[in-house]
Amino acid sequence: MARARADSDSAAELTPLQEAFWRRYTVHFNATQAAIEAGYSPKTAKQQASQLLQHPAIAHRLAAWRRDVREVSEKDRALLINELWNIVLADAGELxxxxxxxxxxxxxxxxxxxxxxxxxxxxxxxxxxxxxxxxxxxxxxxxxxxxxxxxxxxxxxxxxxxxxxxxxxxxxxxxxHDTRTLSPAARALFVGVKTTKDGLEIKTLDKAAAQEKLMRHYGLYEQDNRQQGGGLVESVRELIQAAGLASGGPLRPDPGNGRPDDGDDDEED
Structure with missing residues (x-):
């Protein structure tokens, strides 16, 4: 019975708006923004996004998409995750x-x-x-x-x-500091130097954005944390533990994180 329901979800036809929504959602994982980009009204986009994520056919396609993404070379995937970790753990004082x-x-x-x-x-x-x-x-x-x-x-x-x-x-x-002698972590954080009327300006990547991507990768975003503003400290602790830092272990990605997003990770109330 469950297999029949899964086959039905897979074969279900989506409207052009629904099709556009789930494809845009896989670009940035912002459900409300994806709904707007798909063509839904900005006034009702957040409500529509919540309903669309619960649509059986869309949920099935997102799950299939995640499985396909996880088939990417583990070596390439590890390099990307390690680069994010470098950005998060980099000491800006090196710059x-x-x-x-x-x-x-x-x-x-x-x-x-x-x-x-x-x-x-x-x-x-x-x-x-x-x-x-x-x-x-x-x-x-x-x-x-x-x-x-x-x-x-x-x-x-x-x-x-x-x-x-x-x-x-x-x-x-x-x-x-001389950027020729930066550590790998600081090198990942560093973008370049800009000369302004007030002097030099060190340009870096967004550490908060990199941390957010890692938290999503390890499945640490929960809807109640986003809505209530709670659990941030605990989430960061879990993030560090997930990478093996708490026990002094190596930094390595968890290939089995694959948790579907159920809300607007990037939305602010």
Whole structure:
């Protein structure tokens, strides 16, 4: 009896709208958007999508589609899943970071302004030029240079806790790492660098989107979590455990996840 019902579902004819819906749904798994793209009214698309996903013929075709997808080479599939894991687990600090470095007064003598060697050399050159001009014009000689806190400012030194100028906070300094030495995870996250009027902008892929795809892959999306906004922490914990991280095991995809989606994964209420 059950076999007969399955055969009936497989052979059931779909309307052009229903056919368009399930095909669009397999593109992005957003049921409401798929209904709109298929031609349903945006006003009723969410309700229509929920009903369409429960349609026996559509559910049967989606299940068959998932089986076909799972027949893709396990090697290629593992590479794709591993790339998603790289994006999710990548440390953005490998690309750029905000550092707190010493200010000009942190390590100067008596916490006075401290010069770099090049700055002091430029100051001496300028002073010598002014002295020569004063001598040529018989003008009053400029006062001697004042080294203040001395020479040797190094911004890589940590801030001084007793600095009266920055009070130990130092100054903010954005730092961009050499992308030639990135780890595989950071390399997967990194897209490129854009020069803007405010400086460099590191462009990366969306870690949240990659995490969402992995959660869907491992079947961790539940309708009540989406509707009530609960279970996120538990879902993330299950996601990590599914990849073997909790026990220190290797990251590898689970070929048997195949759970059908029953709602709008990407919809916001």
């Amino acid at each position: 750029s970071e905000l550092r707190r470095v010493s200010c000009r007064y942190c390590h100067g003598i008596d916490h006075q302004y401290q010069y770099t060697p090049r700055e002091w050399a430029a100051a001496e050159q300028q002073h010598a030029k002014e002295c020569a001009e004063a001598l040529a014009t018989k003008a009053e000689q400029p006062p001697p240079l004042n080294p203040q806190g001395g020479v040797g400012y190094n911004p890589k030194r940590p801030p001084a806790t007793d600095c009266p100028e920055c009070h130990g906070d130092g100054i903010e300094q954005p730092f961009y």
